[in-house]
Amino acid sequence: MPPRTPTTLLRALSLVLTLAGPLPGVLAAQPVPQGLQVKYVRDSEEYATLTRQIYRVAAATLPAPARGGSDGAPWAVALDVDETALDNSAYELERATYGIPFNDASWTAWVGRGEAGAVPGVVEFIRSVRAAGGRVAWISNRDERTREATRANLAAHGLWAEADLLCLQRAADTAYTKARRRSEIATGSGACAWPGTRPRMVAFVGDAMGDFPAPDEPASAGTPAGEAAFGTRFFLLPNPMYGRWVTQVTRPAPR
Numbered sequence: 198m199p200p201r202t203p204t205t206l207l208r209a210l211s212l213v214l215t216l217a218g219p220l221p222g223v224l225a226a227q228p229v230p231q232g233l234q235v236k237y238v239r240d241s242e243e244y245a246t247l248t249r250q251i252y253r254v255a256a257a258t259l260p261a262p263a264r265g266g267s268d269g270a271p272w273a274v275a276l277d278v279d280e281t282a283l284d285n286s287a288y289e290l291e292r293a294t295y296g297i298p299f300n301d302a303s304w305t306a307w308v309g310r311g312e313a314g315a316v317p318g319v320v321e322f323i324r325s326v327r328a329a330g331g332r333v334a335w336i337s338n339r340d341e342r343t344r345e346a347t348r349a350n351l352a353a354h355g356l357w358a359e360a361d362l363l364c365l366q367r368a369a370d371t372a373y374t375k376a377r378r379r380s381e382i383a384t385g386s387g388a389c390a391w392p393g394t395r396p397r398m399v400a401f402v403g404d405a406m407g408d409f410p411a412p413d414e415p416a417s418a419g420t421p422a423g424e425a426a427f428g429t430r431f432f433l434l435p436n437p438m439y440g441r442w443v444t445q446v447t448r449p450a451p452r
């Protein structure tokens with residue numbers, strides 16, 4: 198077994214980060230990553246096969262390319278960025294190596310380096326979307342200030358096109374949630390929209406439940422209810438490195 202950070206230290210760390218207030222995304226209040234969870238993402242054939250499998254299933258649901266010179270009704274897909282399109286396992290590996298928790302400064306520095314890889318399968322999926330005539334919206338809780346670095350990192354993997362939307366979190370505007378941004382896309386108005394266009398949203402891809410519209414959101418129109426949405430219109434990727442699950446307890450502790 199690898200050495201593990203003492204539980205009491207993790208609890209104290211989690212409490213301190215919680216009291217420090219919300220940081221962008223679920224990366225906030227995350228303990229120091231352990232080696233195996235990062236290694237699974239970086240080294241296991243299973244992780245890469247799993248993400249490619251999910252993206253292949255997602256690609257199979259896309260509309261057929263429009264024919265006869267007609268571009269048809271506009272449709273789009275929405276993807277999260279981190280651990281959905283961009284692979285930040287090198288950042289997580291650095292944190293694990295140095296034993297440091299997540300913090301804004303190290304995260305911003307990492308984003309600025311533009312060294313995140315591409316999650317296996319995403320390049321082929323985006324290629325399929327564009328070949329079929331679909332639009333792409335990237336919805337991320339990365340800070341608005343990272344816009345250019347994020348766009349450059351996506352472009353380095355051939356993931357970015359000028360017509361894409363990049364809908365980021367605005368600093369000090371916690372009300373500008375992913376749900377708000379999805380609504381803007383669906384209604385064709387706002388900063389996160391193709392103005393005047395209400396695209397049919399055919400697929401959502403993400404690594405956290407917050408990447409998928411709730412049943413009462415406009416973007417959910419036409420979505421099968423509940424679990425049935427996953428694998429048909431919602432496509433969930435694994436993330437063993439971080440997420441709300443880290444601090445969530447779903448079962449009572451044994452007596």
Ligand SMILES: [Mg+2]
Binds near residue numbers: 277279280404
């Ligand atoms: Mg993510």
